[in-house]
Amino acid sequence: MAEFKVFPDPASLAREVAARAIREIDESAGENGAATWVLAGGSTPAAAYRIIAEHAADVAWDRVSVIMGDERCVPLDHPDSNWRQAVDLLLSKVPIPESGRTPPPVHLPPAEAAAEYANVLGALPGQTEFGPRLDHVWLGMGEDGHCLSLFPGHPELDVTEPSVIPVLDSPKPPPARITLTLGALRATRNCLIIAAGAGKAAAVAAARSGDLDLPVALAAHTIEEAGGTVTWLLDEAAAGN
Numbered sequence: 001m002a003e004f005k006v007f008p009d010p011a012s013l014a015r016e017v018a019a020r021a022i023r024e025i026d027e028s029a030g031e032n033g034a035a036t037w038v039l040a041g042g043s044t045p046a047a048a049y050r051i052i053a054e055h056a057a058d059v060a061w062d063r064v065s066v067i068m069g070d071e072r073c074v075p076l077d078h079p080d081s082n083w084r085q086a087v088d089l090l091l092s093k094v095p096i097p098e099s100g101r102t103p104p105p106v107h108l109p110p111a112e113a114a115a116e117y118a119n120v121l122g123a124l125p126g127q128t129e130f131g132p133r134l135d136h137v138w139l140g141m142g143e144d145g146h147c148l149s150l151f152p153g154h155p156e157l158d159v160t161e162p163s164v165i166p167v168l169d170s171p172k173p174p175p176a177r178i179t180l181t182l183g184a185l186r187a188t189r190n191c192l193i194i195a196a197g198a199g200k201a202a203a204v205a206a207a208r209s210g211d212l213d214l215p216v217a218l219a220a221h222t223i224e225e226a227g228g229t230v231t232w233l234l235d236e237a238a239a240g241n
Ligand SMILES: O=C1O[C@H](COP(=O)(O)O)[C@@H](O)[C@H](O)[C@H]1O
Pocket: 040, 041, 042, 043, 044, 045, 070, 071, 072, 082, 139, 140, 141, 142, 143, 146, 147, 148, 149, 172
């Protein structure tokens, strides 16, 4: 059963997200010799990326691979690029080997970009029947309850194959994206769902009540059903307090 933890403000939320990431990634790297971390885009992870960069010495980065859970099809130097945010705030500051940090190939058309990024996943360590073991997964959440680039009512939610797929009509700009599928999340060990701000309170409440029409709730359910753990980390505003 997912755990919900509430922090007084976005800054203390970010400190907890960063502390858990450092602990879980380093533990997985120690246990298995390699750890895969699924990064998130959007506004909420930024502060946690900064804190992790300040504590870079606490992680065996040479054993870590990162992938972006979803990417917007914009150039990698565009302000809307999820990868650019991660590079600027974290990846340029920690010694992850080049082989463990392949940028989403968004210079390609979305279908080709998705297929190419699926190949990147296929080359990661720790392959399972659901693709690579995802030791530590960050999921952000939109006000509509979307996570990754999986939007309420959209057909991408029905894809059970563990893969990366294109999205061509995202209701949140830009319309073209690539995203992990729910099937790929079945290989998750530990997932943090991170949300801050009053704009997210209604979606958090709906997810908490078990509304599986919300992609983020369905993602949490999918991970737990496959044996992974899910922890929601919220600030008071997102928790509706
Ligand atoms: O577009 C996206 O939105 C979600 C949520 O972003 P936020 O700015 O509301 O926190 C994010 O998790 C996803 O990676 C991103 O592509």
